[in-house]
Amino acid sequence: MRRLVVYLGILVAFSACSQKPAAPPPGSGDAALTAAAVDVLEDTYRRQPTRATDLGVHKYDDRLEDYSRAAVTQEIDAVRALRARVEAIDPATLTLDRQLDREQLLHALDSRVLTLDAIKPWARDPDTYSSGITNTAYVMIKRNFAPPEERLRRLIAREKAMPGVLAEARKNLDNPPRIYVEIAIQQLDASREFFKTSVPQAFRDVKDAALRQEFARVNGAVVSALAEYKMWLQKDLLPRAKGDFAYGAELYKKKLWADEMIDTPLDDLLKLAEADLKKNQAAFAAAARQIDPAKPAEAVFAALELDHPPAGRLLEVAQSTLDALAQFVGEHHIATVPKAERARVQETPPFMRATTFASMDTPGPFEPSAAEAYYNVTLPDPAWPATKVEEYMRGWYYPLIENVSIHEVWPGHYLQFLYAKQFPSDVRKVFGANSNSEGWAHYAEQMMFDEGLRAGDPKYRLAQLQDALLRNARFVVGIKMHTQGMTVAQAQEFFVKEGYQSRPSAEAETKRGTSDALYGYYTMGKLMILKLRDDYKAKMGAQYSLQAFHDAFIRMGPLPLPLDRKSTRLNSSHVSESRMPSSA
Numbered sequence: 350m351r352r353l354v355v356y357l358g359i360l361v362a363f364s365a366c367s368q369k370p371a372a373p374p375p376g377s378g379d380a381a382l383t384a385a386a387v388d389v390l391e392d393t394y395r396r397q398p399t400r401a402t403d404l405g406v407h408k409y410d411d412r413l414e415d416y417s418r419a420a421v422t423q424e425i426d427a428v429r430a431l432r433a434r435v436e437a438i439d440p441a442t443l444t445l446d447r448q449l450d451r452e453q454l455l456h457a458l459d460s461r462v463l464t465l466d467a468i469k470p471w472a473r474d475p476d477t478y479s480s481g482i483t484n485t486a487y488v489m490i491k492r493n494f495a496p497p498e499e500r501l502r503r504l505i506a507r508e509k510a511m512p513g514v515l516a517e518a519r520k521n522l523d524n525p526p527r528i529y530v531e532i533a534i535q536q537l538d539a540s541r542e543f544f545k546t547s548v549p550q551a552f553r554d555v556k557d558a559a560l561r562q563e564f565a566r567v568n569g570a571v572v573s574a575l576a577e578y579k580m581w582l583q584k585d586l587l588p589r590a591k592g593d594f595a596y597g598a599e600l601y602k603k604k605l606w607a608d609e610m611i612d613t614p615l616d617d618l619l620k621l622a623e624a625d626l627k628k629n630q631a632a633f634a635a636a637a638r639q640i641d642p643a644k645p646a647e648a649v650f651a652a653l654e655l656d657h658p659p660a661g662r663l664l665e666v667a668q669s670t671l672d673a674l675a676q677f678v679g680e681h682h683i684a685t686v687p688k689a690e691r692a693r694v695q696e697t698p699p700f701m702r703a704t705t706f707a708s709m710d711t712p713g714p715f716e717p718s719a720a721e722a723y724y725n726v727t728l729p730d731p732a733w734p735a736t737k738v739e740e741y742m743r744g745w746y747y748p749l750i751e752n753v754s755i756h757e758v759w760p761g762h763y764l765q766f767l768y769a770k771q772f773p774s775d776v777r778k779v780f781g782a783n784s785n786s787e788g789w790a791h792y793a794e795q796m797m798f799d800e801g802l803r804a805g806d807p808k809y810r811l812a813q814l815q816d817a818l819l820r821n822a823r824f825v826v827g828i829k830m831h832t833q834g835m836t837v838a839q840a841q842e843f844f845v846k847e848g849y850q851s852r853p854s855a856e857a858e859t860k861r862g863t864s865d866a867l868y869g870y871y872t873m874g875k876l877m878i879l880k881l882r883d884d885y886k887a888k889m890g891a892q893y894s895l896q897a898f899h900d901a902f903i904r905m906g907p908l909p910l911p912l913d914r915k916s917t918r919l920n921s922s923h924v925s926e927s928r929m930p931s932s933a
Contacts, residue, residue: 378442382451385435386776389454392431393779396424399485404779405716407494411506413485416471416478416517425465432458449912450776456909457780459607467600473525473592474864475582476533478518479575482511483540487698490551492712492719501552501564508567512574522586526594528837528863530587532703537579539699544572594863598832605867609784610909613928619828621929625872626821626847633814633849639807650815650849653808654743660729663745667726668694670751674759681800684760684899687767690720692758697727703860709757711766714778724757741853748812755797756816761790765903772906781907783867788874788910789903791820795875815849822848823862824869831866873929877910878902880930
């Protein structure tokens with residue numbers, strides 16, 4: 350009996366030891382994730398003070414990025430350590446929203462390491478330095494987040510370090526692609542002019558004579574340093590710039606996964622891109638036949654392009670489209686529009702003009718006071734001959750101006766940014782997937798006309814489709830230039846012949862694609878949002894509302910789209926899709 354009791358006791362003890370401890374409840378790890386996120390964000394602000402200023406975080410306004418090679422190495426090590434800390438947090442211990450933030454953080458940190466350690470713009474792209482310091486000055490003058498005297502003091506502190514940045518460029522740049530050097534040279538004169546005229550003009554009302562004198566000295570040194578940098582690029586770097594801009598297939602796939610959570614095989618992705626291109630080309634031809642069935646689509650479109658404003662009125666015309674679009678969004682229950690400052694149309698800043706047709710610049714999500722929002726439109730270079738100006742302005746025909754305004758303002762990027770302060774976490778206010786943000790704005794173009802904008806006028810549908818073809822061409826060119834050896838010349842021809850773009854537009858788009866390898870995210874995102882909407886509509890049945898879908902989608906923040914499917918706000922499927930839908 351004693352033996353039996355001992356034996357049973359051993360069994361009980363063994364059984365107790367072998368039982369797994371109770372799993373920690375969901376939410377028990379939220380505090381750890383929040384603390385890790387705070388440290389990731391603080392590291393980002395400290396190492397990227399220009400970005401911090403733009404986000405509305407002003408504790409580092411008097412600092413400039415450290416562009417030295419040693420700083421890059423330190424950042425890579427720090428980011429890897431932060432990633433390990435985030436990864437160590439068990440997702441099972443997190444509430445759903447924190448699970449999404451954890452995934453977002455891991456992908457953002459992976460992308461940061463890939464950029465610094467594999468893509469290496471600090472070693473390969475001279476525009477990183479010259480446009481980088483120009484952007485630093487721009488974020489200090491574009492919004493009145495502090496009195497002019499205070500902003501000027503902080504800018505002077507940053508400008509004192511700018512000649513040193515250009516000196517670091519000379520040390521770091523190693524056999525860059527020739528086209529990167531050409532882009533940097535192309536934009537340098539505008540950057541110098543920006544420091545010579547726009548920056549002093551922004552502080553013309555500062556009364557402190559000593560402060561103005563110090564600024565004149567420091568700012569003059571930046572102008573001189575930029576001139577010397579341009580000369581060095583032309584005489585020294587350009588002749589020996591023989592590097593390849595192409596990522597290669599493996600790096601392309603890694604970056605696509607890190608940035609967008611898409612792991613579709615590249616061959617399949619390319620087939621999808623080409624299929625959507627053909628679909629939109631057919632729709633383009635059908636819209637052209639509605640306008641004039643007796644003419645080929647190319648002739649119909651060429652005639653439409655001739656109806657554009659003169660270059661001097663382009664900003665005015667773009668501004669005039671915004672009120673009507675905002676009214677349509679409200680009256681047709683497209684989305685809930687928060688109260689906001691009116692978006693102001695302005696010329697694209699000089700350091701962005703070589704590769705940017707239009708863009709939206711809004712206050713950061715943490716900005717406490719400044720509310721100015723700018724819709725940037727790129728005007729033709731005044732130095733161009735009249736024939737090139739006319740060719741460029743054909744890309745700004747009236748229906749296209751409206752379509753671009755949909756993308757950038759209503760209900761595109763500006764509406765997204767108006768919700769930014771309400772995003773569920775600071776992580777989503779700082780980090781986001783382009784396939785979400787740009788995908789939404791591109792989706793909005795088609796959706797607005799599908800919902801009755803311009804009552805189906807085929808001229809406006811043609812413009813919407815031309816912009817869709819532009820994004821299709823980016824999708825194809827991005828993959829082919831970076832993984833299949835497509836040349837710059839071949840890419841330009843593709844934009845003209847298959848994307849129906851003007852020569853100046855094709856040139857700018859190709860230049861952009863050499864460094865923005867994943868700029869197919871516009872079409873990727875649009876197709877994924879359309880699929881998500883279809884799934885959501887099927888699930889909701891009679892309770893489906895387009896406005897409710899849009900409001901829920903935007904409020905979640907710019908998550909990679911596979912994460913949207915996990916959200917309780919928009920749970921249309923229990924499957925997290927990381928592959929592109931096979932069809933829209």
